[in-house]
Amino acid sequence: MLEIRRLNQFYGGSHILWDVDMNITAGSCTCLMGRNGMGKTTLLRCIMGLLPSSGEMVYDGQDLGRLAADRRAGLGIGYVPQGREIFSQLTVEENLRIGLSARRNKLRDIPEQIFELFPVLKKMLRRRGGDLSGGQQQQLAIGRALVLEPRLLILDEPTEGIQPNIVHEIGDIILRLNKEANLTVLLVEQKLPFARRVASEFRILDKGRVVASGKIPQLTDELVRQHLTV
Numbered sequence: 001m002l003e004i005r006r007l008n009q010f011y012g013g014s015h016i017l018w019d020v021d022m023n024i025t026a027g028s029c030t031c032l033m034g035r036n037g038m039g040k041t042t043l044l045r046c047i048m049g050l051l052p053s054s055g056e057m058v059y060d061g062q063d064l065g066r067l068a069a070d071r072r073a074g075l076g077i078g079y080v081p082q083g084r085e086i087f088s089q090l091t092v093e094e095n096l097r098i099g100l101s102a103r104r105n106k107l108r109d110i111p112e113q114i115f116e117l118f119p120v121l122k123k124m125l126r127r128r129g130g131d132l133s134g135g136q137q138q139q140l141a142i143g144r145a146l147v148l149e150p151r152l153l154i155l156d157e158p159t160e161g162i163q164p165n166i167v168h169e170i171g172d173i174i175l176r177l178n179k180e181a182n183l184t185v186l187l188v189e190q191k192l193p194f195a196r197r198v199a200s201e202f203r204i205l206d207k208g209r210v211v212a213s214g215k216i217p218q219l220t221d222e223l224v225r226q227h228l229t230v
């Protein structure tokens with residue numbers, strides 16, 4: 001579904017991503033892992049077209065390289081950024097409607113499926129984004145990305161700063177989206193038990209290079225010790 005070949009990225013003079021090759025297969029849930037500062041967020045931002053990079057990126061047979069960020073979203077790639085980036089002064093409904101406005105085939109109403117997945121958003125439609133708890137904001141950020149009805153959903157640390165019981169709920173939602181709604185998922189996640197629970201595949205970045213990849217049962221304690229523990 002998404003093929004990345006020899007992707008390189010620089011921040012000014014700093015070479016951050018080195019010859020990254022990565023295949024994301026349709027229907028998989030792939031966890032991108034690595035210690036802090038290894039380039040995970042940078043790679044997601046390159047995929048979304050929010051940062052320039054060199055190399056090849058092909059999504060469903062289409063070359064993403066020359067497409068602006070909004071065109072990539074329009075192709076069905078949903079993105080939930082790190083820190084969620086919801087609009088705190090806007091209501092929950094307005095936040096969701098922003099997702100709606102990015103759709104290629106315009107819809108007037110927020111799809112009911114969003115409220116089935118996140119009943120709390122329906123109850124809080126008129127509340128301001130900034131008044132929601134961290135977990136509710138994360139649900140809103142995922143809901144806003146789902147309004148686009150993506151086929152590939154990219155999530156950057158969806159459990160960061162969220163209470164353990166809500167972390168479990170977010171895991172349930174990702175599993176449902178992946179297994180029942182057949183959405184392909186690519187997520188950055190630092191919590192190992194969470195990654196092992198929801199993901200089917202892993203990729204590890206170390207200093208901007210892919211150093212390991214495989215199916216989740218192949219994520220051995222040795223790999224964890226070598227590349228993930230601090």
Ligand SMILES: Nc1ncnc2c1ncn2[C@@H]1O[C@H](COP(=O)(O)OP(=O)(O)OP(=O)(O)O)[C@@H](O)[C@H]1O
Nearest residue numbers: 011014016034035036037038039040041042043082
């Ligand atoms: N705007 C920027 N300008 C210059 N360097 C940056 C910028 N953003 C990130 N970097 C550097 O790029 C490298 C990769 O950062 P990135 O945020 O992609 O890592 P990460 O693996 O997502 O880490 P984290 O888990 O802490 O979010 C780091 O060394 C970081 O300092």
